[in-house]
Amino acid sequence: MRVVTDADIREHLTATDAVGWMREAVLAAYDGRLHTPPRVQAELGDGNLIFTTGALTGEWYGYRSYDTFDTDPGSQLVVVHDWRTGAVRGVAVGNELGPRRVGAIGGVAVDALARKDATTLGLVGTGKQAWTQLWAISAVRPLSSIAVFSRDADRRNAFATRVSEELGLPATAVGSAREAVEGRDLVVLATSSPAPVIDAEWVAPGTFVTTLGPKVVGRAEFGPDLVDRADLVVTDSVDQTHAYDPPFVLTGTPQHDRLIGLGEVLAGNVSGRTVVFCSVGLAGTEAYLLARLVDSAPWSSVR
Template sequence: MGGRMARFLTEQDVKQVLTVEMAIEAVESAHRDLSLGQAIDTPRARSRLPQTALHILHGGLPAQGVLGYKAYTSNRSGNRFLVYLFDAATGRMKAAIEADYLGMIRTGAASGVAAKWLARPDATVAGVFGSGWQAEGHVRAICEALPLERVKVCGRKADKLADFCARMSETTGVEIVPCASPEETVRGSDLLGTVTTAAQPLFDAEWLEEGCHVNAAGSNALIRQELSEQAIRRCGLIAVDSVPTALAEAGDLLPLLEKGRLHPRQLVELGDVIIGRHGGRRDAAELTLFESQGMAIQDLAVALRVLAAAETRGLGSELPMQ
């Protein structure tokens, strides 16, 4: 196995080495680097054709020696994801990695990192909206990040929801239960996650408990809105991946920004909490929010660790390029 050759990793290779713990450490490192001025992140660009759209996010982590991009196509038949890694010093290609599973775990990991830094450390009960593919990463990450005892999940299809809860209980060792109503999901929850494609707010702001932390992961366009304006206005701290990305894509925040009810300077980058530039949660009663849009540097940090683990285990195949 030549050290110079680029490697190709399949979904199967990634699944063998990627852990939620690894992803949380990687995503946290990306946010830390960004706040320390040691990262560059270029927000998503899209090319749309009638049947298919191509989405590209790119960036670099010079302190970690890597730059690269994630490209994915979305089509009615499904989405296809690839992450490309290049060596920052030489410009050589390091790897091409199939990244559907990687992206799902990484998106969840961002919520895990936010929960670790912003939720009350004694949070034991969580409520989650969504029981799809992305919700899996979300549930696994919050169970890794906090000492949760119970996760209530609200989903539209009862049979799919029951399956999801059974599978996640087994995977995490935490009691994960289907929830009958949005109100029941929100009330009594120390931590709340929204991982849906909802165009309308999912719950009433009045149901939020004092001291709750909300991870909003689904709304990445103006047409998508999971949280009501009232819910957002109850939050004393609004954290984002990065301010430029949030201003471009945070469907939950854009209506308030437009009306002047929220100012861009009120948005706190998650990395600033991690490095101590911002104090984070003020007290046990404050409501906090993390709006997750997703960034290339999160994918690159996770991909770098996946590549190292795969090389150690001799996984993947060499690509015929130098």
């Protein structure tokens, strides 16, 4: 059994590998080889204990568990078992693996659907999910300009500086969401806002937009008008959008009927001009990423 820490992941997991492995996972789910049921939860008073499970037929099965308390989150746990023996093959403890796989799935979506000449990116939000999206997207598109906005000026300035120093990319903090979004080839919304953070009219034709934040009825960082503007609306898990409680923001609207899965895009070469990608969390992908890591990485800190 190998135990993988956050430090291991930061040091050894490359964006290129992560995007490649998540592309494999999305296709495996589309083919029916990766089993990806919607997540389940147990109520814990002020929060919930969440489980996402998955299984790759004939190879492994596993799960991720985490809580939703408003205080600083506890460490997430990802476990992978051998399909044949049931033995634990790998365990990841910490808070890096989950956001990295979300970022990598976002990178898969950009690579499949964004214009090949897309080089400018607008980012609304400066948390961990914003960082891992940028980390992964930079592996599939040569980013020439990144505009960063969040409500806290110190945070957005610090984030832009970190992007320049750690990723070697040209990033600038800007004073409004509109300034971050208008005229950009790629847009990433990664906030905790319960209300739309951008006006759909700011999104230029041909833009690829990823939304990662709240997306349930009464609490969503984007509105149906953004979907109305899109030629193509994609998600990593259509099943998960049907399992939200409260309901997914598009439930009961014509826009929900337009949703297609990212696996269908990859398998069928589906394309669109203006694209909205709703990242909801394809179950089993955390375990898939861990399984690939423990099979490939000769880390001295892994035992």
